[in-house]
Amino acid sequence: MLKLKNKLKTLLFELSPRLAVTWGVEFPRKSANRLFLEQDIFKYLDTVLNDESAHCLFIGTDKRSWHYRLRFSAKFFTIDKDPSKAIYGDAHNHRIDSATELTRQYMRDQFDVIVANGVIGFGVDRIDQCEDLFAGLETIMKSSGVLVLSYSNNPSHIDFKLEDVKNYHLFEKFAPHFNGLDQSEYAFGDHVFVFLRRAGLGQSRVAQINE
Numbered sequence: 001m002l003k004l005k006n007k008l009k010t011l012l013f014e015l016s017p018r019l020a021v022t023w024g025v026e027f028p029r030k031s032a033n034r035l036f037l038e039q040d041i042f043k044y045l046d047t048v049l050n051d052e053s054a055h056c057l058f059i060g061t062d063k064r065s066w067h068y069r070l071r072f073s074a075k076f077f078t079i080d081k082d083p084s085k086a087i088y089g090d091a092h093n094h095r096i097d098s099a100t101e102l103t104r105q106y107m108r109d110q111f112d113v114i115v116a117n118g119v120i121g122f123g124v125d126r127i128d129q130c131e132d133l134f135a136g137l138e139t140i141m142k143s144s145g146v147l148v149l150s151y152s153n154n155p156s157h158i159d160f161k162l163e164d165v166k167n168y169h170l171f172e173k174f175a176p177h178f179n180g181l182d183q184s185e186y187a188f189g190d191h192v193f194v195f196l197r198r199a200g201l202g203q204s205r206v207a208q209i210n211e
């Protein structure tokens with residue numbers, strides 16, 4: 001029954017994304033990692049995206065995430081390389097392009113928050129693709145920005161460690177210390193969330209405190 005309902009909802013999106021959005025069609029049965037994203041992480045991101053001029057980029061669009069743009073008052077942008085996923089992207093600010101070519105679509109220092117949920121290991125699977133991804137992310141994210149990354153560390157998805165990606169080190173992990181989020185990394189089975197900011201920011205903050 002649930003499968004049939006989901007099929008009908010997917011069909012509605014394909015026929016009329018606008019109608020599906022107007023009716024607020026959502027897909028229930030959320031995994032623990034998605035609940036963590038939608039509840040704990042988004043609450044923290046509210047504190048970063050605290051004015052309407054803030055910019056948020058969500059990489060990879062899907063039926064389970066189309067409504068995220070309604071959740072935030074910030075300017076919301078989406079990108080997915082698969083044209084068939086555009087129906088789940090933002091009506092005005094969706095781009096069909098690869099996350100490995102972010103500077104083709106976005107400006108330097110444009111984003112306060114970037115969320116890449118389930119893109120590494122779900123299309124961005126090679127180390128050279130990750131190099132391009134992180135280089136682009138570093139360019140388009142503000143120096144004060146927050147990057148939330150989630151990926152599968154199962155060898156069937158990626159056969160290397162993120163630490164082996166040189167450009168991953170343009171970022172550093174940090175713990176938000178907000179509402180119980182006191183770790184920089186959370187794992188749900190092989191699904192890992194990491195909070196990242198520009199590398200070196202931690203040190204410059206310590207230097208500021210000591211001045």
Ligand SMILES: C[S@@+](CC[C@H](N)C(=O)[O-])C[C@H]1O[C@@H](n2cnc3c(N)ncnc32)[C@H](O)[C@@H]1O
Pocket residue numbers: 059060061062063064065079080081082085097098099100116117118119122123124
């Ligand atoms: C597992 S889904 C996650 C979707 C969404 N981020 C979410 O949280 O629901 C992975 C998505 O990443 C997209 N994707 C894969 N490789 C990509 C790339 N190089 N650039 C942009 N999107 C990509 C796929 O088309 C797919 O829609």
